[in-house]
Amino acid sequence: MNIGERVKEVRKLLNLTQEEFGNKLGVTKATISRLESGVINLTEQTLKLICREYNVNSDWLINGTGDMFISDS
Secondary structure, eight states: OOHHHHHHHHHHHTTOOHHHHHHHHTOOHHHHHHHHHTSSOOOHHHHHHHHHHHTBOHHHHHHSOSOSBOOOO
16 A cells, blocks of 8 residues: 555545545645545655644554554553
């Protein structure tokens, strides 16, 4: 699974549309679509926003290792 597929997996698990997911990050639906399909690469800024806004583990998002979400403990 590549990083775009992991972005899509997070979005789907949170039951968000591409538009809803992107709005919280300040990017368009088209940008999320292109990220998920691998047309464009995930920028460092967008990576940090996804991790912060959706409590996603950056190691999982980048490498697919560890848990998808960071625990609240």
